[in-house]
Amino acid sequence: MFGKTALYAKDFDWFIFLLALAIAVIGVVEIHSATQYDRAENFYVKQIYRILIGLFLMVLVMSIDYHALAENVPYLYAAAVLSLLAVLLFGKRVSGSKSWISLGGFFELQPSELVKVVVVIALARYLCEIRTEYLTSAEVVKASAVAGLPILLVMLQPDLGSAMTFVPILMVGLFLGGLRPKWIAGAAILGVLAVGAGWYNLKAYQKERIYTFLEPERDPQGHGYHSIQSKIAVGSGGFWGKGVGKGSQTRLGFLPERHTDFIFSVVGEELGFAGAVTILLLYLLIIGRSIQIAQTARDKLGIYLTMGAVSVLLFHILENIGMVVGIMPITGIPLPLLSYGGSSVMATFMLLGLIINVRMRRYVN
Amino acid sequence: MPLKDFYEDKRFVQSRIVVIRVAAILVFLSLLAGLWNLQILQRGYYKELAEKNQIRSITLVAPRGKILDRNGKIIVDNRPSFTLSLMREHLSSIESSVNLLASGLNLEVDFLKSQVEKHRHQPSYLPIVIKEDLTAGDLAFIESHRLEFPGLDVIRQPRRFYREGQLAAHLLGYVGEISEKQLETEEFRYCKAGDFIGKAGVERVYNRILTGVDGERRVMVDSRGREVAVLDSVEPVPGNDLRLTIDLDIQRAAENGFGEKGGAAVSLDPRSGEILSLVSRPAFDPNSFSSRISKKEWVDLINDPRKPMQNRAIQSRFPPGSVFKIIMTIAGLQEGILKPGYTDFCSGSTVMYGRSFACHKKGGHGTVDLHKAIINSCNVFFYHLGQKLGIDKIAYWAQSMGLGQKTGVDLPSEDTGLIPSPEWKRRVQKADWYAGETISVAIGQGYVSLTLIQTARAFGGFGVGGVFKTPHVVSTEELKKWGQTPNFSTEKQFKVDEQTFQIVSQGLWGVVNEWGTGRKAAVPGFDVGGKTGTAQVVSREAQKAAVGEKKAEYEDNAWFVGYAPIHSAQIAAAVFVEHGGHGGESSAPIIHDMFQVFYDKNNKPGSPPLQISMKQEGNSSGVH
Numbered sequence: 001m002f003g004k005t006a007l008y009a010k011d012f013d014w015f016i017f018l019l020a021l022a023i024a025v026i027g028v029v030e031i032h033s034a035t036q037y038d039r040a041e042n043f044y045v046k047q048i049y050r051i052l053i054g055l056f057l058m059v060l061v062m063s064i065d066y067h068a069l070a071e072n073v074p075y076l077y078a079a080a081v082l083s084l085l086a087v088l089l090f091g092k093r094v095s096g097s098k099s100w101i102s103l104g105g106f107f108e109l110q111p112s113e114l115v116k117v118v119v120v121i122a123l124a125r126y127l128c129e130i131r132t133e134y135l136t137s138a139e140v141v142k143a144s145a146v147a148g149l150p151i152l153l154v155m156l157q158p159d160l161g162s163a164m165t166f167v168p169i170l171m172v173g174l175f176l177g178g179l180r181p182k183w184i185a186g187a188a189i190l191g192v193l194a195v196g197a198g199w200y201n202l203k204a205y206q207k208e209r210i211y212t213f214l215e216p217e218r219d220p221q222g223h224g225y226h227s228i229q230s231k232i233a234v235g236s237g238g239f240w241g242k243g244v245g246k247g248s249q250t251r252l253g254f255l256p257e258r259h260t261d262f263i264f265s266v267v268g269e270e271l272g273f274a275g276a277v278t279i280l281l282l283y284l285l286i287i288g289r290s291i292q293i294a295q296t297a298r299d300k301l302g303i304y305l306t307m308g309a310v311s312v313l314l315f316h317i318l319e320n321i322g323m324v325v326g327i328m329p330i331t332g333i334p335l336p337l338l339s340y341g342g343s344s345v346m347a348t349f350m351l352l353g354l355i356i357n358v359r360m361r362r363y364v365n
Numbered sequence: 366m367p368l369k370d371f372y373e374d375k376r377f378v379q380s381r382i383v384v385i386r387v388a389a390i391l392v393f394l395s396l397l398a399g400l401w402n403l404q405i406l407q408r409g410y411y412k413e414l415a416e417k418n419q420i421r422s423i424t425l426v427a428p429r430g431k432i433l434d435r436n437g438k439i440i441v442d443n444r445p446s447f448t449l450s451l452m453r454e455h456l457s458s459i460e461s462s463v464n465l466l467a468s469g470l471n472l473e474v475d476f477l478k479s480q481v482e483k484h485r486h487q488p489s490y491l492p493i494v495i496k497e498d499l500t501a502g503d504l505a506f507i508e509s510h511r512l513e514f515p516g517l518d519v520i521r522q523p524r525r526f527y528r529e530g531q532l533a534a535h536l537l538g539y540v541g542e543i544s545e546k547q548l549e550t551e552e553f554r555y556c557k558a559g560d561f562i563g564k565a566g567v568e569r570v571y572n573r574i575l576t577g578v579d580g581e582r583r584v585m586v587d588s589r590g591r592e593v594a595v596l597d598s599v600e601p602v603p604g605n606d607l608r609l610t611i612d613l614d615i616q617r618a619a620e621n622g623f624g625e626k627g628g629a630a631v632s633l634d635p636r637s638g639e640i641l642s643l644v645s646r647p648a649f650d651p652n653s654f655s656s657r658i659s660k661k662e663w664v665d666l667i668n669d670p671r672k673p674m675q676n677r678a679i680q681s682r683f684p685p686g687s688v689f690k691i692i693m694t695i696a697g698l699q700e701g702i703l704k705p706g707y708t709d710f711c712s713g714s715t716v717m718y719g720r721s722f723a724c725h726k727k728g729g730h731g732t733v734d735l736h737k738a739i740i741n742s743c744n745v746f747f748y749h750l751g752q753k754l755g756i757d758k759i760a761y762w763a764q765s766m767g768l769g770q771k772t773g774v775d776l777p778s779e780d781t782g783l784i785p786s787p788e789w790k791r792r793v794q795k796a797d798w799y800a801g802e803t804i805s806v807a808i809g810q811g812y813v814s815l816t817l818i819q820t821a822r823a824f825g826g827f828g829v830g831g832v833f834k835t836p837h838v839v840s841t842e843e844l845k846k847w848g849q850t851p852n853f854s855t856e857k858q859f860k861v862d863e864q865t866f867q868i869v870s871q872g873l874w875g876v877v878n879e880w881g882t883g884r885k886a887a888v889p890g891f892d893v894g895g896k897t898g899t900a901q902v903v904s905r906e907a908q909k910a911a912v913g914e915k916k917a918e919y920e921d922n923a924w925f926v927g928y929a930p931i932h933s934a935q936i937a938a939a940v941f942v943e944h945g946g947h948g949g950e951s952s953a954p955i956i957h958d959m960f961q962v963f964y965d966k967n968n969k970p971g972s973p974p975l976q977i978s979m980k981q982e983g984n985s986s987g988v989h
Contacts, residue, residue: 067368067369070368071368125368128368129368131373133377172385175381175384175385176378176381176382176385177378178377178378231403231411232411232414232415233415234400234403234404234411235403235404235407235408235410235411235412235414235415236408236411236412236414236415236416237404237408238404238408238412239404239405239408268400268403268404272404273400273401273404273405276400276404277397277400280393280396280397280400283393284389284393287389287393288386288389291382291385291386291389294382295379295382297375299369299373299375300373300375300378301368303375303378303379303382307382307385310385310389311385314389314392317392317396318392318395318396321396321399322395322396322399325396325399325400325402325403326399326403327395327396327399
């Protein structure tokens with residue numbers, strides 16, 4: 001299955017690759033800025049290693065013909081489900097959730113990030129084999145089950161934020177796969193009702209987060225603190241920003257989780273509107289290019305794979321930056337390529353590998 | 366079903382991709398709108414909030430534990446003082462008006478700049494110390510310039526206070542700002558730049574016991590530096606109070622005895638090794654280190670020719686002079702050379718190895734037995750004894766008493782002193798031992814030199830029958846209380862023959878109580894025994910020729926070492942007075958003063974009576 005790799009290599013997508021690398025490099029700079037007074041660890045050095053691992057995984061994923069990947073997805077899916085079960089059994093508890101698993105003590109992995117890649121492939125495989133224009137209700141249920149099992153396991157950790165990030169894969173998949181218009185309308189109504197019903201099942205801290213999302217000022221020292229401080233950081237950055245390493249919000253320790261989930265606050269504060277919009281543009285170019293690749297893909301499998309990956313990236317960007325600028329509620333999900341964190345960096349590069357894979361093999365020969 | 370290379374109609378899917386494309390653009394537009402709103406429309410509002418939004422982390426410095434004497438009297442304490450510090454984000458307001466600030470606070474501009482530079486790489490929420498120990502004038506200046514220097518903050522901090530000034534300065538040590546080198550070490554891992562730690566003496570050795578845990582108050586302040594809210598506050602935990610074995614009254618008696626003279630004195634309880642007083646003169650005032658000491662003050666102290674920073678009681682070695690004759694006597698008795706009836710003849714000098722060795726009494730002492738030799742400190746007697754013993758046996762017995770080696774006292778940088786031997790001379794001087802050198806050693810001159818503390822321990826250890834405890838300033842019980850185990854690896858022991866003990870102690874008693882050289886050490890009712898020693902600074906000829914200021918400088922150094930009561934020692938002491946002339950004149954009175962205080966304390970009504978009168982055994986030893 002590696003046979004034609006060399007042939008395809010000339011079609012490697014330097015455009016997406018360089019855009020991704022640019023974002024990752026800015027991420028390393030800002031991680032360094034955000035943690036420069038942390039004597040204990042060199043976060044930015046670690047991040048560089050992770051990016052290198054991520055690049056390796058990207059090359060690996062794009063080297064294997066995506067048809068072969070889809071062919072073997074049952075094994076990948078089984079491994080993914082097992083890894084989530086392993087986390088539930090042996091995972092490390094960090095701030096209330098068991099999302100982490102320790103590999104040999106020096107490397108910690110958040111399997112739910114990597115499982116997303118598998119779910120994208122699994123769902124694409126299932127949908128591409130349906131030849132009718134519209135989906136039957138049985139097919140909708142089956143497709144939902146494919147995505148639903150990992151979602152359920154992640155919710156058990158419990159990590160509602162991460163579980164949420166799987167939903168766009170299913171939604172985009174079903175929509176492209178041929179969800180009937182009346183189903184779409186029905187889902188919208190059902191969604192509203194589900195939010196209402198779900199409300200009663202939310203844990204107290206989850207409710208509190210939603211309250212404070214709607215009105216951060218009601219608890220400026222408690223749950224609203226993150227949102228207010230992040231908005232102050234971004235807002236005070238102004239047009240040109242305060243300069244790298246000079247953000248007072250960042251340095252003074254007002255920003256919590258400033259090198260992970262709130263890295264974009266640091267960008268906003270230090271690089272200003274100009275820098276933030278530049279990064280937004282880099283993301284937009286990656287997403288736009290990816291959708292273009294989906295449009296010109298050789299087959300439906302390629303389309304579903306690419307659009308699945310796009311849905312994950314787009315949702316992470318929307319939720320993370322939206323949270324930083326105060327238009328989305330606070331959840332602990334990372335910004336692809338920019339946030340500190342190995343699992344996220346690795347998963348993102350693998351998704352990009354999938355997209356490049358589809359582009360490299362777009363011609364029927 | 367094959368996944369590859371079959372016909373499929375993609376037009377429907379591709380039409381729906383367009384919808385996603387539109388959705389993606391909407392996502393980016395909404396994020397752009399969010400950024401626009403915060404960074405363009407509301408930037409003024411948020412800039413103001415960021416300005417106001419400043420957390421100050423104020424370290425609440427934990428007071429160090431008090432240092433107490435053995436009776437619980439406070440020697441070292443803390444006093445409140447005010448420190449001026451600067452918040453880093455207001456650095457620019459200071460840098461532009463550094464001259465005004467320097468003149469208002471009586472600081473040098475360069476010092477101010479270097480202070481800022483030193484702390485530049487710390488987290489910015491930690492304030493930079495500008496000046497410590499603010500005067501009332503400083504406080505008034507700061508209050509009246511609040512608006513010009515918004516980042517200045519006055520913090521109340523405990524400051525080390527040595528109640529007795531120079532008293533026991535070398536023993537207590539001092540505190541100072543941690544050095545950059547120390548910050549890197551494992552021992553001071555818990556510290557951060559600007560912390561005060563023990564730098565010398567007890568403060569240094571028992572730093573961990575005395576150090577508390579700093580607290581922290583995080584407050585939100587507005588751009589003027591006014592506190593808006595307290596975020597959290599962790600109270601400091603004071604360090605532990607440390608009780609020393611030192612007796613403040615004995616210490617004071619010894620210090621006063623020196624007057625303006627330099628020198629050192631150590632007194633200890635030989636039964637336990639507990640040090641009762643430890644004096645080194647001239648001294649310094651440890652209070653001057655409690656704030657950041659200026660470079661000039663420090664250089665002055667280091668370069669002072671009188672070396673006030675040197676702890677002469679443990680860090681200096683001196684030729685013991687006649688004091689060493691007691692070691693010779695013990696060696697002679699233990700070796701069986703000095704037998705009952707042993708006498709020698711002193712004609713005022715003796716010729717050995719083709720060279721004339723003089724006694725200090727020109728006319729000679731005539732026929733001398735051991736008792737007379739000790740009391741009159743007859744050199745000729747000990748020259749001959751030295752020849753009979755030989756250098757190796759002298760060294761053996763001296764070392765058995767812990768001389769020429771560290772005592773293991775719990776104070777820093779102890780010196781070893783030196784008990785010379787042919788082996789030592791070969792190793793260090795790369796030369797052979799001359800027999801004549803043994804003769805010099807026999808009267809405590811030549812290469813031999815001792816520290817005060819090891820000499821006091823040697824005499825005291827002999828006075829309790831040959832047990833040489835490790836001297837210490839913090840008792841075992843006190844250490845255990847704070848979870849530390851004492852190190853007594855230097856403890857020594859040998860069996861002193863009953864006869865040796867009787868003869869030597871009677872000799873020492875005679876020096877003080879008969880017609881000997883140490884009468885001024887006597888304490889009525891307390892059988893004090895001891896030995897004077899005199900060590901020449903220059904030759905006798907130069908001494909005689911000297912006039913004026915030089916005369917005092919060329920005066921001999923004076924020793925007195927002794928213990929009491931003579932039959933079973935409770936206190937032993939060594940005193941050394943620089944240029945004190947004769948030991949009996951300058952050093953013996955200091956021994957007297959210390960022993961008198963000790964005696965009075967231990968004979969208070971109600972306290973268990975001491976066996977003070979020496980058992981008179983007449984001539985039973987028969988060595989007279």
